Amino acid sequence: MRTFDFVIVGSGSAGSVVAERLSADGRYSVLVLEAGGSDRRFFVSMPLGYGKTFYDKSVNWMYRAEPDPGLGGTADYWPRGKVLGGSSSINAMVYVRGAAEDFDEWRDRGNPGWGASDVLPVFRSLENHEGPSNSLGRGGPLEVTDCSELFHPLANQLIKAAQEAGLAYNPDFNGATQEGVGAFQLTTKGGRRMSAARAFLRPAMKRPNVTVLTDAMVTRITFDGVRATGVEYVRHGKREAVKAGREVILSGGTINTPQLLELSGVGDAARLRGLGIPVVQHNAQVGENLQDHLGINYTYKANVPTLNQVLRPWWGKALAGIEYLLLRTGPLSISMNQGGGFFRTDPSRKRANMQLYFQAFSTVVPKAGERPILTPDPWPGFSIGLSNCRPTSVGSIHVRSGNPLEQPRIVPNAFSTDHDVAEVLDAVKFLRKVAATPTMSRLIIEELLPGPCCQSDAELIADFRKRSGTVYHPVSTCRMDPDPSQSVVDPRLRVHGIDRLRIIDCSVFPNIISGNTNAAAMMVGAKGAELVLEDQS
Template structure:
């Protein structure tokens, strides 16, 4: 080992970029950041709506496929994950949702002290630079959060008014004092550009002499002396490199790559690793288990009013939108298509919101995901309306297919494995139909394109869900946090059980999936994790 650092962080994704910044902030410690992908300096990454182009770009996207899912009729699910500086935060839809306070109180009640809502809120605020003053938000933090409510497409207002007509409350801020209700999403942009953690945290820190970044550096395994992690082996520029960590190795590869690297390094189910010829360092059967993800379905509606399709399908419209974006970083290219939605209870008797809604003023029924090409809006006026259960109870797993680090792991999502999840899906299906039959949405709809008016009743709608539903790209919990070393992977300080000098800090540590998009809580975990690392280093 010729290179030595205080800390080695594996993965320059959403969490890794935060860690690289915070751990080098005061200059006391040196950090090596190892990233399998390359630069994020692409217009398709930095322009907010460009993620439609990166969705199937293997140069910056791992492009995973799951195993066939029985509950989805034997279909595989396509899981795009960022293989680039910024990770999945460089190719996502930028929606900023912290989750419901109850999500984090549940984490604490599951045996993870310090992870309740009151504990984590300061770390959400620490990372944030919000558009306007609010007791619930931060100002002056590294990552900008934009309130897009003044800029959403006008048809989004029809959705919000319709949901209120059905009795759902309005929420002016899903991340504020009243997160339940319908309204407009906030997004991570700044000045019309994507505000990923790469832009917000990593790039400003790259001038520090204490930070070393190696891109196109694929981690092969963690190096151990006994049960202490002492370094990392990685492939870089055609050769195998080794680097030593004087203090800690920190995995931030996300819910797929972090458990994969642990297992490649001998941390996992000892018998399964032995079957692949991997020597066990620590028998931790929970590695790769407890996988959770949100799964959603979209209904598509043709309308008699203009939508984003009318702006972005014609070539002339694309040119006009591009010219406007070049002129002042405004217009539809500066936003996400996920503009409005909400967190609602399908039944008032439920204690908490159980459904997340998305209303997008665009449709792309002519571009099925199986074609693996650029998502392009339909040539007619239409919108899509989606739902997913907020807190699914089904859990899947992933495992190694081989001891070769280049071989993708085998992913089993295990969607809809519980009756609770099926009940929420049925309730969501009914709600979408109820919404589109209510004014003012009902006044502008001319036709239900998908699934179509002929698909009626719970049995048919559930069959349609199984036939079309897919991931919302929120995998979590494969290195689950918890007090029991036999059923979890890391403790409440994110140390890997039964090891020394090794932590996992990313979305894989979530004890349960949060109610909503997972990028913001991943940033929070990284902020809190960095504070723990620094406190323990004193």
Template sequence: MRTFDFIIVGSGSAGSVVAERLSASGRHSVLVLEAGGSDRRFFVQMPLGYGKTFYDKSVNWMYRAEPDPGLGGNADYWPRGRVLGGSSSINAMVYVRGAREDFDEWRDRGNPGWGHDDVLPIFRELEDHDGPVKSLGRGGPLHVSDCSHLFHPLANQILKAAQEAGLPYNPDFNGETQEGAGPFQLTTKGGRRMSAARAFLRPAMKRANVTVLTGAMVERVTFDGNRASGVTFIRNGRAETVKAGREVILCGGSVNSPQLLELSGIGDAARLQELGIPIVHNNAQVGENLQDHLGINYTYKASVASLNQVLRPWWGKLRVGIEYLLLRTGPLSISMNQGGGFFRTDPSRPRPNMQLYFQAFSTVRPKTGERPILTPDPWPGFSIGLSNCRPTSVGSIHIRSGNPLDAPMIVPNAYSTEHDVAEMLDAVKFLRKIADTPTLSKLIVEELLPGPDCSSDDALIDDFRKRSGTVYHPVSTCRMGPDPAKAVVNPRLRVHGVEGLRVIDCSIFPNIISGNTNAAAMMVGAKGASLVLEDIG
């Protein structure tokens, strides 16, 4: 039986960073187990290729949530990365750290060392920004690009309209304030996706003390008494057990980390007993406290050309394909979100509570079984999207059975509070305010979704319930906190009630942050690894 100092389950945004940090000294042997395969795939590396990976089971868990009354009974689709780099290999690459207040709330909930001033140096150490803003770090392993020179002219018109609607221009959502509208910074470099695997795991894999096994489906954590001793996994049809000399570290994200804890006997005792799983430690918080951002698009037919005319016809595909293959530039080299912003639905709010996304194309007629980024509508069109920053609705993720191959039960409980419904109603009205500005109104032929007939409050609410969905930022299912009755891990990310086991990923967030979660997940990976190294001396 093989033994490694550290066993890391999951090679995603956090896991890749943990592997790089724990192996850097050369003193510790590190095993990374990834259920998926290699990230060396064309549509993973090409930034706009995530339209192809959205429904690709070879790199994507392709989860489906339970039918949700808050979403009009819809069973929302939840893509999650099943590949080296995890979801950072299939996401939209928008780099937003989160607001200062988010991390100060983490600290104030009894988690010393997790305030904004504590984590800011970690963000900056990871970053390597090539643009003019001063807030981002330079020289780190994670390249963050300024791609504003590649934006479609229509995206810049939407940005201008947002300013006419009252939002200040903000060139840097990672600076002093998030409020305003401006270009997004993206995790790309040289026209290729800068995933966590590319930035952290691939360099670590060159070290003799790092072993990475793909196609390794972990079944459970093993225990010697109260201490995690290793894991069992299936690879190539064979079961294998490996031992951890120091620690087992779960980096599976907000879906797979609570799933693996429950499969291993850590969770609500009544739930696990009903499924025939031996109890290692009773903690009813495992899989609870799920939070996620919900988003919706308003879509318009335009009187001027959009990316639809570039990406839909075969000759357009040929042109941008050649441009990308030869020069690594053009629309295929960046995200579909070519700008956005943050705004307050009520001026009395102390800070922004909504995020905007500007997309210079439209997909009213989606192609079955494919996210139609590369095959948009045949007419000129564009979308303005938004998502809530700090929803109060709370859901859960739990196993259905003791079989690790059974997808867990995801219950988002979307729009289950009056607060979330009321602020989304105000938010979608603001989208129409942007559309009614002098700049955009003269470019709009008609509103396609939801359409002008959707005008009353009840109709708007019914529409966003039916058309909203996750924007792929689930957090908090293994929440961090000092009280074992209210949390899964302590502030040093050790699982309450057992030894030798930590969770280091976005599932430990005490509460959801304002903005995209990938940057914060990598920060958690770096800080978590530093805690591990401190604790072993």
């Protein structure tokens, strides 16, 4: 049986960074086990290819949550990356670190070293930005790009309208303040996606002390008492095992990490015994405390051309494809989230509690079985979307059985608190305020979704319960906290009660952050690797 100093389960946003940092000086051998395959695929590399990978089981776990009363009984679809780079290989590439207050809250919960001033240098060490922003780092492996010059002209009109509705212009959501409206920075370089695999794992794979195995589904952590010794996995139909000389590091993410813990006997003892899983360590918090951002779009028919007219007809697709193949520019080279921002639903709030997204296309008429980014509506249309920054609704993720191939039970409990319902009600009213500004009203023929018949508070609530869904930011199922009765890992990301087992991914977030979670997941990867190296004796 082979032995590596560190065995990392998962090559996603955090795991790719962990592998790069732990292997950098050559002292330690590192094995990365990834259940998916290679990221060297055209639709992974092409930024707008996430419209194709959204339902592609070759790179996507394609999870389905339980029917949720808070979403009108809908069983929400949860795509997650099953490929080198994880979800950073299939996401919409928006780079938002999160508000400084988010990380100060982490610190103030009893997690020293995780405040805003502590994590800012870690973020900056990851980043390379050649634009005008002074807040982003320079010289790091991760390219962060200002793509606003490639935005559809309508995106600038949407940004102008939001200012007319009372929001300040913000040129940098990673700068001094998050609030305001402007252009999102994206993780792209040269018209190609800059995933965590491209930025961190691929360079690390050139080192002789790094081994990466794809198509390796980890089924169980092995233990000697309460000390993690390695993992078992299935690859190409063959069961194999590997030992970790120093630590096993779980970087499977918010779904796969608690799933693997429970399959391995770490979790609520009564739950595990009921499923016939031998208990190694009781911890009732494994899989609990699930938080996620929920989003909804308001969609309009326009009297000016939008990206619908570019991407709907075959000849439009062909021209966009030629432009991308020859020049690596055009609409296929960036995200559909072409601008947005953060706002407060009530001026009395201390900070922004909603995120805006502007999309110069519409998909009222969906194409079955495919995210219709590349097949938008046949008329000019656009959407203004939002998601809640800090929801108070909490769900859970747990295994259904001891079978590692069975998808876990995902229970989001969306809109299960009055707080979450009330703030989204205020937020959708603000969307209509934006649509009613002089700039927008000149461009709008009619509101398509939810439509002018939806007016009362009860009607608006019923609509967003029916049409809202995840914006793919689940976190906190293995929460960090010094109290073992309230968490799964301590502030150094060590699993409570277990030796040589650490979790380094977004499942350890003490609370959800304000904005897209990919940047913070990579930061946790870098910070976690620092802690691992500090603890080696």
